[in-house]
Amino acid sequence: MPTVKYIQFDGTEQTVEAVAGTSVMQAALTNGVPGILAECGGAASCATCHVYVDEAWVDRCGGPGDDENEMLECTASERRSCSRLSCQIELSDELDGLIVRTPETQS
Numbered sequence: 515m516p517t518v519k520y521i522q523f524d525g526t527e528q529t530v531e532a533v534a535g536t537s538v539m540q541a542a543l544t545n546g547v548p549g550i551l552a553e554c555g556g557a558a559s560c561a562t563c564h565v566y567v568d569e570a571w572v573d574r575c576g577g578p579g580d581d582e583n584e585m586l587e588c589t590a591s592e593r594r595s596c597s598r599l600s601c602q603i604e605l606s607d608e609l610d611g612l613i614v615r616t617p618e619t620q621s
């Protein structure tokens with residue numbers, strides 16, 4: 515089971531065990547992690563699941579798809595090179611230990 519560490523804007527950390535094949539967003543909701551609102555339910559159309567992927571994990575997570583890339587232009591907090599929509603990051607054993615940070619506007 516991959517684990518994911520979520521770090522809130524205020525520095526609060528929470529590490530959860532997730533099911534491979536689910537998304538970083540789903541793992542947050544399932545485990546009561548705040549800061550990921552996911553208003554569209556994972557359809558890549560709300561950007562309220564925006565996260566900053568830890569620099570050490572950016573390459574392993576891959577880049578955003580076309581729809582996600584477009585939606586990342588609409589985030590409430592600034593887009594960075596490590597920005598992703600957490601509903602579009604599928605968890606796998608290769609991502610065990612992933613670290614993501616939630617932006618200030620989702621705190």
Ligand code: FES
Binds near residue numbers: 539555556560562585
């Ligand atoms: S949950 Fe809406 S874009 Fe990810």
